[in-house]
Amino acid sequence: MRSSTSIVVVFVTLVLGFGAAGPAVAAPEGTLVCGVHITLAPRWLDPGETEGIATPFMVLYAIHDALVKPMPSGLYTPSLAESFTQSKDGITYEFVIRKGAKFHNGEPVTAADVKFSFERYKGAGVKILKERVREVQIVDAVRVRFHLKEPWPDFMAFYGTTATGAGWVVPKAYVEKVGDDGFKKAPVGAGPYKFVSFNPGVELVLEAFDGFWRKAPNVKRLVLRSLPEETTRAAALKNGEVDIAYLLTGPVAEDIQRTPGFKLVSRAVAPSVFWLDLPDQWDPKSPWHDRRVRQAASLAIDRQALNQAETLGFSKPTGSLIPAALEFSKSFPPDPYDPPRARRLLAEAGYPNGFDAGDLYPWPPYFSMGEALIGYLQAVGIRTRLRTMERAALTTAWRDRKLKNIIVGISGAGSNASTRLEAYVSKGGAYTAGVIPEVEDLFQRQVRELDVKKREAMLHQIQQMLYDRVTHIPIYELAFIWGVGPRVEEPGINLVRSFAYSAPLEDVKLKRP
Numbered sequence: 001m002r003s004s005t006s007i008v009v010v011f012v013t014l015v016l017g018f019g020a021a022g023p024a025v026a027a028p029e030g031t032l033v034c035g036v037h038i039t040l041a042p043r044w045l046d047p048g049e050t051e052g053i054a055t056p057f058m059v060l061y062a063i064h065d066a067l068v069k070p071m072p073s074g075l076y077t078p079s080l081a082e083s084f085t086q087s088k089d090g091i092t093y094e095f096v097i098r099k100g101a102k103f104h105n106g107e108p109v110t111a112a113d114v115k116f117s118f119e120r121y122k123g124a125g126v127k128i129l130k131e132r133v134r135e136v137q138i139v140d141a142v143r144v145r146f147h148l149k150e151p152w153p154d155f156m157a158f159y160g161t162t163a164t165g166a167g168w169v170v171p172k173a174y175v176e177k178v179g180d181d182g183f184k185k186a187p188v189g190a191g192p193y194k195f196v197s198f199n200p201g202v203e204l205v206l207e208a209f210d211g212f213w214r215k216a217p218n219v220k221r222l223v224l225r226s227l228p229e230e231t232t233r234a235a236a237l238k239n240g241e242v243d244i245a246y247l248l249t250g251p252v253a254e255d256i257q258r259t260p261g262f263k264l265v266s267r268a269v270a271p272s273v274f275w276l277d278l279p280d281q282w283d284p285k286s287p288w289h290d291r292r293v294r295q296a297a298s299l300a301i302d303r304q305a306l307n308q309a310e311t312l313g314f315s316k317p318t319g320s321l322i323p324a325a326l327e328f329s330k331s332f333p334p335d336p337y338d339p340p341r342a343r344r345l346l347a348e349a350g351y352p353n354g355f356d357a358g359d360l361y362p363w364p365p366y367f368s369m370g371e372a373l374i375g376y377l378q379a380v381g382i383r384t385r386l387r388t389m390e391r392a393a394l395t396t397a398w399r400d401r402k403l404k405n406i407i408v409g410i411s412g413a414g415s416n417a418s419t420r421l422e423a424y425v426s427k428g429g430a431y432t433a434g435v436i437p438e439v440e441d442l443f444q445r446q447v448r449e450l451d452v453k454k455r456e457a458m459l460h461q462i463q464q465m466l467y468d469r470v471t472h473i474p475i476y477e478l479a480f481i482w483g484v485g486p487r488v489e490e491p492g493i494n495l496v497r498s499f500a501y502s503a504p505l506e507d508v509k510l511k512r513p
Contacts, residue, residue, distance in 0.1 A: 030220035032488070032510055034502065035233040035242035037365050039201045039226050041392030045187045046180070048117070050165025051395050052124025052423045052430050054272070054412030057162050058501040062206055062222060064189035066167040067095050067114065068160040070414055071504060072495045076160045080109050080169055080190060080213075090151030090450065097142040101213045103171045104194045111144040116172035118146075125164035125419070127428040128447075151450055154418050162412075162499065163419035192217045192506040201390075202226055217506040218490075228365050237262065237483045243510070244491055245483040246501065249310045249368070253481055261486040266314050266479045269325045271414055271498035273318060274363070276373070276473035277398075277407040277424075282434030287357070292349040294470040298335040299342040300380040301373065307476050310369050314479030320463065321424070321472045325498050328417035328459040332467050334474065342380040354381020358405035361398075364391040370408055399430050410478065412500050417459045418446065425466065439465055487511055 036058070043049045044056040047064050061069075068084065071077035078084065081095040101109040115136040121129070132152050137145040148155060159167045174188050187195050192214070193206035204224040208217040225242060227233040234252045237245040238259060248256055248264065257264045278294060280286035287293045303317035318324075319332035346354060357377065362370025370386050377384055384406060389397070397403050409431070411420065423429045426443045439462050446458035466472065480500045484491050490509040492502030502508050 030510070031223060032219045032221070032244070032508065033223040033225055033242040035227045035236050035245040036224050037228060037230070037233065037245075037247035038391045039228060039364075040198075040204055040224060041390075042184045042198070042200050043392065045184050045195070045198065045204075047165035047168035047170065048121050048123060048180075050123035050168075051399070052164065052411065052413050053395065054162055054414075054500050055391060056165070057499070057503075058224070059204065060165065060168055060191070061501070061503045062191055062193040062224075062505050063187055063195060064168045064170065064191045065101075066160070066169065067097075068156070068167060070161055070496050070499060072497075072507075075414070075497075076156050090153070091148050093146045093148075093155060094139070095144050095146075097144070098213055099142070101190060102211055103174070103190045104188045104209055104211075105171065105174060106211075107171055107173065108141075109169060109171075109190055110141050111138040112141075113169050113172045114144045116175070117169045118166055120170075120175070121164075121166045123165050124413070124423055124430045125158050125166065128422060128426075129158055129164065129166055150448065152447065153450055153452075153455065154416070154447060157415040157419050158422075161415040161419070163415040163423075164413075192504070193222055212506060214504070215506050218509045219505075222505065230365070234483060237485055240485065240487075243485045243488050244502065246480075247365070248481050248483045250312070253312055253483070256483040263484050264481055265484055265491065265493050266311075266481045267498070267500060268494045269498045270316065270477040270479060271323050271325045272410050272412040272478040272480070272500070273321060273323045274366075274369075274408060274410045274475040274478055275321055276475070277409040277431075277433070278471075278473070279401070279407065279433035280404055281471070287349070287351060287355050290349045291470055292345040293351065294473065295335075296342040296345040296349075296380060297377060297382055298470060298473045299338045299345070300376045300382065301335075301473070301475065302337040302376060303334050303476055304337070306369065306372055306376075309372065310366070311476075311479045311481060314481065315476040316479070317476045318474050319467060321466060321474055322417045322420055322463060323477050325477075326414075326416050326420060328456050330417075330460040330463040332463075332474075334476070339380050346381055351381065354383060357382050357384040359387035360384040360406040361387050361389065361394060361403055361408060363408045363410050364389060364394060366408065373408065401433065409472075412480075412498075414498050417463065418443075421459070421462060425462070425471075436465065436469070436471070 044059045065080050067081040068076045080101050082098040084095045134149045135147045192212040194209045196205040198204050206222045208220045210216045233245045236242045278288045281288040307315045317334040319334045322329040424431050427435045442458050446455045449455040489511045492508040496503045
């Protein structure tokens with residue numbers, strides 16, 4: 001192990017050192033370039049298809065805006081809406097649209113745009129939103145009311161946070177004119193940046209929208225460049241091709257940390273938990289159907305060693321599917337690293353020689369993490385193979401129930417434990433593979449419960465049941481690490497609590513030349 005680690009360090013040093021030795025290719029003055037760790041997908045330009053993960057919001061915070069959204073001042077900060085009110089009976093929510101809010105084409109944001117955006121939404125959380133909202137009423141051009149079928153304490157959590165994209169507003173007339181496909185090719189939003197060009201999978205170019213209601217962006221041109229290879233991303237940071245590099249791990253991050261003029265930063269609050277999702281556990285013929293097998297897989301993982309190798313020890317090993325940063329979360333200790341006990345449990349379950357577990361799908365681009373997990377599982381007899389996909393393709397296949405065996409899951413979508421459980425545990429959830437009747441009953445009851453303490457008790461009970469049954473195998477709360485170059489004064493990390501990427505983008509600053 002020490003020998004192979006040394007080889008990796010030497011390789012990384014050669015790659016990054018070579019990149020640093022070449023001539024710097026600095027971005028034009030007023031331009032900030034972000035080296036993005038994934039392949040940018042066209043559908044992320046449209047909030048109507050938001051997937052229940054944080055990734056699309058790196059684009060949405062730039063091009064689009066929402067009635068309310070997470071901002072530095074709080075989780076439900078009025079944005080395109082200057083204010084909102086809730087009726088005493090909890091049935092009606094009224095939003096007053098901000099005076100002067102307009103789309104990039106100059107058209108004002110109206111109540112008709114809000115109603116249209118909600119009704120065309122088909123992303124994560126759509127089932128529960130459409131089931132519980134009875135009507136969206138246009139009161140006048142600047143006032144819109146959402147009438148619920150019954151009191152629902154999670155309405156704002158689903159509508160006004162990164163749990164879904166249902167509250168983000170698109171221009172009705174323009175979308176109807178160009179169609180959904182045309183909108184993805186040339187989106188018009190109400191956010192701080194206007195669309196310039198998009199080379200799918202390669203680069204998104206945006207320019208500042210000086211008519212943005214909150215403030216004109218400090219950075220005049222913003223470029224999101226896909227650089228999925230970590231060493232390429234880090235080398236581009238060191239030679240000045242990018243100003244911010246998202247997601248650096250292990251020896252690559254250490255190299256940036258040691259380089260004068262560059263720094264590593266990470267989130268102060270982690271809303272994301274890595275876990276192993278086991279969709280085959282709902283099949284009685286699968287080895288994963290046996291709780292002892294799932295427990296064995298959990299005991300096979302050395303979480304602290306994985307944390308040190310991947311995130312320099314910044315992440316937090318956990319036994320909970322719900323991160324501590326979310327309201328109503330319940331904490332559980334991580335399982336210990338105990339391979340001998342894992343082998344005993346496999347033998348008790350009828351697999352003394354282990355079994356072939358098929359493909360393991362790592363969350364892109366955490367492929368080295370996937371390889372490490374395969375090694376840990378292999379060591380106790382659970383044999384699996386790495387199967388890599390681009391992030392957009394993986395989320396689509398996962399949502400369409402086309403993935404089997406082992407999925408390395410993660411979500412950075414915000415709000416609370418209820419919204420997170422809805423997507424992965426409740427019936428109709430975007431990524432739910434199977435349902436425990438008792439859990440579903442509790443989930444539906446807590447959705448209607450107005451007493452906060454009673455609701456918290458039910459959500460804690462759900463989390464306890466999931467933990468006891470080992471329905472998921474939590475690994476750690478991710479510390480998402482960035483590399484920041486010398487041209488950047490304010491990178492925008494941690495301005496919006498629990499959000500992984502730069503935001504608000506209008507607050508990001510470059511140093512003066």
